[in-house]
Amino acid sequence: MNNKLKIVAAAALSVAALGAQAQAAFPGGKPITIMVPFAAGGPTDRVARDLAEALRKPLGGATVLVDNAAGAGGSIGANKVAKAPADGYMLLVHHIGMATMPTLVRNIPFKVESDFEYLGMINDVPMTLIGKPALTATSYKELTSWIGQNKGKINLGNAGVGSASHLCGLLFQNAIKTDMTPVPYKGTAPAMTDLIGGQIDLMCDQTTNTTSQIEGKKVKAFAVTTSKRLATPALKDLPTLQESGLKDFEVTIWHGLYAPKGTPADIQKKLNDALKVALKDPEFIKKQEGLGAVVVTDKRTDPAEHKKFVAAEIAKWSPIIKAAGVYAD
Known part of the structure; x- marks a missing residue:
């Protein structure tokens, strides 16, 4: 190999090594942004800000910011994440709207089940x-x-x-x-x-x-609207709609964490690992309980189970929304 080829080869190896090192070091000092597809100050925004704080430590002290882009049933902010670079630095916190947008929003510019990487569920809100x-x-x-x-x-x-x-x-x-x-x-x-x-x-x-x-x-x-009565002091005496006669009536407003489709598998794992640590953070749990929310501890914290759950919710809500004939343009 002549000297020119050796220099080119060495440069290529150096670039590859730097790329691998940068990916391995994710987030590597670069801030991560969580997009909230609703206005600041609302319930989803509060969940996202609490989560951002809880994610910092398990992500090595990374700066985790929250941005808001409201409108069209939550699809505007979600679309920003779907179209963002798949590098782990732009994430989405969304609620039950991930299951209702496919039916509720006309001409939705992305596919909920295929344009995101599912990172795990966060909480259930009665x-x-x-x-x-x-x-x-x-x-x-x-x-x-x-x-x-x-x-x-x-x-x-x-x-x-x-x-x-x-x-x-x-x-x-x-x-x-x-x-x-x-x-x-x-x-x-x-x-x-x-x-x-x-x-x-x-x-x-x-x-x-x-x-x-x-x-x-x-x-x-x-x-x-839960299957069991709540432990919250102000609500503990309220009956459930199921025990009141509405068979199988149960609805909670859950939240999940998502990344753009194509985010590298190792970065997805780092984010999921960090999420699982954040969900056990006593301060995060305390803040969620203060909101009346229940932090998810079951298998839905795993990406595959999170995705399976959302698919079931889409199937549940689609006929109800279609029968009502309502749309969020």
Whole structure:
């Protein structure tokens, strides 16, 4: 081999070695960004910021930032991640919207099941069925009687098309076979304000948004949407909708972590390993419990099980959304 070829070969080996070293050293001092496809200050944003803090130590002290890109049922922010370089530096925290977007969003610019690497589930957030304080009903049984007497007159609030409260409301109406007038708002805060003020009648929303209002007796609480009663002091006496007669009714607003499709397998493993450590962080668990959320400890923290779970959720929600005929353009 002549000297020129030797120099070229040596340079190529050096570049390959540097590339391998950089990948092995991920994140190597470069900041990681978690994209939240909803506005800052909301439940998903709070989960992402708590997770960002908990991920720093298991990622070797890396800087983990949070960015927000809201709109179109959460698909705008998700699309930014789907189209981002597959190098592990742009991640996505998304909720149940990953399962509803394929049906809910017209002309969705990516494929949920094939354009992301699934890194593991984060938490489950229970839902509560609540009503305006002026309602005479004091139990779920009395509420169903009131609903029967006021068919066609009931306003059901939500935080916007595709929001957790919107989805829970759709499932509830489907379960009791009664249509109500949906009243969408631009976020949970204005919807809750109008519920407290009596401008709307009912809402089904996350414990992250309702626990303090229930505790302060600003709204009436009728049931939780989990299969078992909750241990949270303010909610422990609320029955489940299943025990109240709605067979198989269960809905939680879960969150998961994702990376762009094609992210190298070793980087995926580092991120999944870091996630599993973060989910056991006492401070992270405490913060999630404060939001009324339950940190995932089961097999869904594994990427394959996470993906399998989302596929099952897509199958669950698709017919409900199609029957309702709603879309988030």
